[in-house]
Amino acid sequence: MSFDSLGLDTEILKAIHEQNYTTPTPIQQQAIPVILSGNDLMASAQTGTGKTAGFGLPILQKLLDQQVQNNNKSGNPKGKRPLYALILAPTRELAAQIGENIRDYSRYLPIRSLVVFGGVSINPQMMKLRGGVDILIATPGRLLDLVQQNAVDLATVKMLVLDEADRMLDMGFIHDIRRVIAKLPKKRQNLMFSATFSSEIKALAETILHSPKLIEVAKTNSASEQITQYVHRVDKRRKRELLSYLIGKNQWQQVLIFTRTKYGANHLADQLTKDGIKAAAIHGNKSQGARTKALADFKTGQIRALVATDIAARGLDIELLPYVVNYELPQVAEDYVHRIGRTGRAQNQGQAISLVCVDELPQLKAIEKLIKKAIPELITQGFEVDPRIKPEPVKKSSARRSSPKRGSSTAHRSLQPKQNNVKSANRQHYTRSK
Known part of the structure; x- marks a missing residue:
């Protein structure tokens, strides 16, 4: 037709x-x-x-x-x-x-x-x-x-x-x-x-x-088959370090990153910029002018990383967006599908990678149950999980499902799949993106 x-x-x-x-x-x-x-x-x-x-x-x-x-x-x-x-x-x-x-x-x-x-x-x-x-x-x-x-x-x-x-x-x-x-x-x-x-x-x-x-036209709560999904287990305190490493090592030029909170989005954008990765945050507390400029700069390549809360999960349409990263898993499993759906659009391929700490394993389990499949796991040498760290309850975002104010509104294949008996590597494997 x-x-x-x-x-x-x-x-x-x-x-x-x-x-x-x-x-x-x-x-x-x-x-x-x-x-x-x-x-x-x-x-x-x-x-x-x-x-x-x-x-x-x-x-x-x-x-x-x-x-x-x-x-x-x-x-x-x-x-x-x-x-x-x-x-x-x-x-x-x-x-x-x-x-x-x-x-x-x-x-x-x-x-x-x-x-x-x-x-x-x-x-x-x-x-x-x-x-x-x-x-x-x-x-x-x-x-x-x-x-x-x-x-x-x-x-x-x-x-x-x-x-x-x-x-x-x-x-x-x-x-x-x-x-x-x-x-x-x-x-x-x-x-x-x-x-x-x-x-x-x-x-x-x-x-x-x-x-x-x-x-x-598609199974309810299913992710597009054009999106390759990965999970990367990592300790919470090393998430930002790992994210900067992945962006720099794999030369990602355009990556959309999701956090749970507005403060977390601002903080992560600042940290990435300090790591030499130009970034901006977009969320409900930003003025409309700031949100529009951040999105425009991201689309034109003036910034490499756009850090967003779930307010952007369904509203952004970025042509040929190659990578989405869940820096923190969403509290509601359905939001995972909407987040990663920002890539793999209009017959294009995309990759989505979720950085998951021990605290977030229940959310990961809920997501895999929703999409009816296990998400393949990746490991990067030097960032293996410390088994001695015990889980803590994930703090819920107060903004979730609250009534809004009036008028408001992936790793590359070069990453190695999970293998048994992977030995810890020296911290020197980490290099910041210049």
Whole structure:
């Protein structure tokens, strides 16, 4: 199947061909016809499968068809654009990424889209909404702020998308979502995308969707087969030393690293920079400007390591990202799948390596149970585990599953697999990356 066979306008096809889209992914093949037919949709797809295009392209097509039907580019004689589609996302990063994709896909169309989220001034967003937009991508809290300011009218919305619905529930957005839905017209098309179909997600779907078509393109909670996964056992006090060694020895030029806490992200980024590996941290306490700059610098190669908390686990889309490192395992096993899903995207290969101390063995066991396989183990000489160290309880992050503020939102093959009777090597094996 090709995109040409999906009933998309030539201007849309021109734009996606320029993005090097050739063959639709499974979620795109299945979702696009369903959405074009007008049916509600409940879709589950693992991260990195191309679901933004799966809902973005048919939304653009339906909007274009309506504009032609109205025989007016704006759909209104006065030029005021009624809001056609509303896309809700849990984090600023994900909203921004969706917005960027929509702009790319609609490059040659008379369509106006806008992204709004918290953490930045609301006034410029209100100014941009004055002339009306066709497609609005928003985090729930900031959207409600704009509604309260009478800056946006939801009464004209014909299509609603809940992206990463499970993440939104996990972050405490359920009440905001219900408040938004109460302001929408009852007659509309609803699209829900979620990594999992939990009981909570199904309950939400029953209140929003009407006779939805169901699409599941991958096993629930499964990691992409394009990602090679490793575990490296190491003592907690030597994790940073090992990480710097792996980055330097294997010449990793772009690595995304996950920590459990904001403080841990800041501290690790500082330590890596001192080791000669230019790094930056990204998390909820950073200003939106700092987060945007850190991500931009990472994408362009100005920094080699980006250290993130789980707020970034689903919101980042970095083309050809080769390596993801779990510096600390997540407290919730499902988050492991979302973290490592930042690599191995769009048919590309990726590697994920988890640095696991004795304290984290229960989390590792839960992850392996979830993905239904044991993760191969690596050993680097000089960094073997000290059997005398006893486990201590892992401190839980206070930020996990707390209600957000309004508007917020791998080693190379050269590493040797685990072998029996590996002798400890001298600490001189460690060399810092220059």
